[in-house]
Amino acid sequence: MEAAVQSFLRSSEDLKAALEVEVTQPQEHGDLSSSSTDDRSRRILAVVSHRMDYVGGEEGSVLILKRPPGHSIEDLSVEVVYPISGSFSFSVAQARRTTLDLRASVGETGATLGQSRTELTLTIKYELATEIRSHTLITRDTRKLQSFTAECRRLKGIFTRNEFDADFSWLSLYTQESSLKSFSSPIDLRTVNIPLHTRLSPASAGLPGDDAADISIVRENWIYNKAVEEASIGSSARLLIRTGTFNVNGKMPSQDLSPWLRPTKRDSEKSGWISPLKSISPLDILSNPIDEQVTSSLGASSATLAHASSNNNANISDPDLLVLGFQELDLSTEALLYATSTVKEDAWVEAILAGLGERGILYEKLASKQLVGMLIIAIAKKARLSCFGDIRFSAAGAGIMGIMGNKGATAIRMSYTPLAQEISPSPTVLTFVNAHLAAFDEMVERRNSDFHDLSRRLVFDQTDELDSNSYANIASETSRRTVGLFESDVLFWMVHLNYRIDLADGDVRELLASSPGASNIPLLLKYDQLKTAIASGKAFAGFSEHAITHMPSYRYASNTSEDSLRYDRKRKPAWTDRILHMSAPSVRVTQHSYCTHPQITMSDHRPVSADFELNVSTIDKQRRELAASKLYRELWGVEQSSNTPKIKLQPMTLDFGKVYYRRLIRQTLSIQNDGQIPCVYRFVAADAEQAICPQWLKIDPVVGLLRPGELSTTTVTVFVDNSSASRLNLAPPRLDFTLILHTALGKDYFISVTGEYQYTCFANKLTRLTRLPGPVRTMKSPNDRIHARQSVNAPREIMTLINWLMTHVTDPNDLFNGPLEESICMNIRECLDTGDQFPFPQSGEERGPLATAIASILVQLLDSLVDPVVPPYLHARCLQMTSRDEAFELLDEFPPESVNVWISLTAFLHYMALQKLPSQSSTDQADIAERLATVFAPVLLRDDSTGLHTPVSPIGKRKFLLHFIG
Amino acid sequence: MSKQFQFKLVLLGESAVGKSSLVLRFVKDQFDDYRESTIGAAFLTQTVTLEDQTTVKFEIWDTAGQERYKSLAPMYYRNANCAVVVYDITQTASLEKAKTWIRELQRQADPSIVIALCGNKLDLSARRQVTEEEASKYADEEGLLWSETSAKTGEGVNAIFNAIAKKLPLTAPPSARGARAAAPGTTRQNVDLNRQPTARGGEACNC
Ligand SMILES: Nc1nc2c(ncn2[C@@H]2O[C@H](COP(=O)(O)OP(=O)(O)OP(=O)(O)O)[C@@H](O)[C@H]2O)c(=O)[nH]1
């Protein structure tokens, strides 16, 4: 028992004596109440001392500890803490008859009476300003009681001698539970999903920030995660949720809703619109693998997306919960004023249950909330009904009419507690928002601000929630308490967002209509206002949305004015109806589908649905709290320690050897706590203007906490992308960087990172490539170049690629259809840089993959150019050209090196478009030209990254290129 | 109530001249024959009490002397109120290096910086290569504090820090001094110099 108590204490406190006692009810002013001897009345009484090294003092305290029924002795928690000060007193008495009588009267037999002879009663008193607290404790252990009382006397003696120096601040650790507060409701999702280091104080070499504050941030975070880890019982619960959003345009249900409600088997089966996009966009391989890695480490939500696509084939059974959002339920003007009738809601609930068909009987309405036209309904499987609880609602108006509620949101918050035996699992908080944001194309800013407004105003009243805090000395007032939207484990937004596509109406329709079906969706989404808002952080920052492969859900015509796709000619089609989510790292969210349901035609919108699977690891609530308070005590007071943190690094120098463009190299750095105290460390920049490391280097994690002896591994990755290469190509080849690892309230450590950069022809200016004296790798210095008069017409590397393709490719489909193998691509890039010969296709089978690789390397090389082949200031002019002749004339205004590249390249593309297709091929000639233009136009006329020139229409770019190759 | 001041002090000098050893002697009154070369920068604090009961708290950054980390030194001497530039009296080259540091400080650091030139390893004076005259003459010309020390025996160590403390402008409000915010928790165990066991006849307070 002593060992358990000592391990409960911090190292700066010593256990002086401990004994097991039984409590009788606290007695106030001699009020004798009865006592019982069941298990719940057992306590451990301890006296501990705290030495203050620096002043040579000592203070004492008496603690009454208890352990929850059914838990082991290690799981102690504090019930009462009293400083051994002037207010503290105690007395011991031989158990008197009265006490014995009371105890016997509870129904005890002679056994108790027999033992009672040796029982002693200890009374502890503590005087507060207004009352006297007293505890009566019974023990049989005379010897231990003696050492307890002796220690109390000794410590009280010390107190009396040094009364004025008395401090007792160390006791706050045992009385407060600050770190545990975070468990009472989930941490704000916006906080848990941002990288920890961004929450720390600004710091750089020699200028540490607020180390003490940083320690507490890192520590809270660490304890939270560790406690969850320690309390997770190893199993997890699966919850299937189907969400939907439908703008019904004031209509009453008049169609079968089953397609929208029943599980969608697979994205592709349903919509038929997932086409092999790979073949059309060789640029996909240009994405930076480091960035992906970094974003996925930011939280589970982004990792989920990758997961979702790989899991499309998973079998989906009936959802446990359906949550459906409706907008524009009622368009009548009186609806704005009297939002009380539930007639419409009832009709929709009925239609939903009907739409579920024979499964309908398995479900029951769980909750609903309506605000004028906005209605959110949650329907749960009857069998799982008991898992959902603590249901709360919220609603808020927004938009032009504000409070009137024609725009705004309704939301439901609920907790989901998996069924479990023996333990009480910690609930998972799910929040669903059904929102309708401001309309019209131009109103982006308004929509963004609506989002922020609603995020702030949608709060849930938690007033009657029970406070689980059982501390005797904390009077928990039932005060009004609200929780915010983001204080959830998973947050869903099912929205009629009204975000539009920032492209001309004609472009949108043309891109949607062109074949293969829906292949232009990724391109259109680049202009999607919601995607732009998320990327820029203006709204919905941190939310995930599954890849969209379905057609826009808005606006379908109900009369004659429809286009070939049945969209209303008067309104630009858009993905106005969206489902987004955000989740805590502790919940694994997998999205199995995301689609529209074109069969349901009653409204001008098509309903959208999304299937989610949540995997929540089951966490023992009580164990988590105990673990957290234990860890908290262990890590508390690092800031006050007279010890300095010490770490050991292995290795001290990371040599990456030869570093090539786009070849990822990963090494690990081990960090071990070599000191006596827990250590918080973080990487810092040399100075405030710089980043922690140059763009070609990434470290993960950037922040950590290690207990004495613990070891962690940091991944150090080198990856040279276009932007890094464009700089490194012009600098000396030696890579040398010093990482600075700062230990909070301690030293800075240096770690050298070295490497030998290998020059590349990628990521240069055309004007540099035409004046290179030879293959880039043969150069002595990055400044080597030939005289302008001797410069080559077009870069050697581009010409080599074009020539190879002209010689070896007979079927233009080969340019796109082969599997894209990164190893071949790497090999080809290397040949371009060294001047070596390309691999020669040995057989017909090899030619396809090789052709595909070389074609995509050509695209990559063009795309890597620091400035696009056609300078952005000419883009608008290009789009004005209406004929082939006009287009050719414009070439006179191109810079000389651009003209040469343009002519060679378009000659090649034209040649490809003219190739006789194998007779069995289904594609026709015009399609090939179209396809080539689709791939090359955005690269040759790449949008200006500086924002100086407004981007032009992607269709216009294609048309300009088609003048040359069509 | 006595006055308290806080200053940022940086140690510079070639590798192995004994910067870390000097700090260790000053802060903990210890010496270590086998010290690892510093790869990084160590932060320590030490408080000096002057005769008039004014206390000066030094926030000391001990830097890496190795050539390859030279580019990071400015990060540690920016905002420094004082610098101790160390050379090894048994190595002529180390004085040259010290002069380079001093020139750099005079050019780049805060113009009011107090610089002390410190010839270390005085216990090895039998192998002396740098004469006292040469170094002190240079220090006079440049307006630097100068003295010789031995981190090994402790000779002259407290004296040089005390001399710096006295030369610092003890008028400015303490809060304006030093770059490091005096955040709660940055306070460490302060060892009163006067309480330190010393074999050096009370230099700590008599100089
Ligand atoms: N004899 C003698 N040896 C000393 C003295 N001071 C330091 N040393 C020794 O000189 C060596 C280098 O001392 P450090 O204090 O590590 O030198 P440093 O200037 O910090 O070196 P870097 O950290 O590499 O910049 C160690 O072996 C010390 O024991 C001294 O006063 N006398």
Ligand SMILES: [Mg+2]
């Ligand atoms: Mg050193």
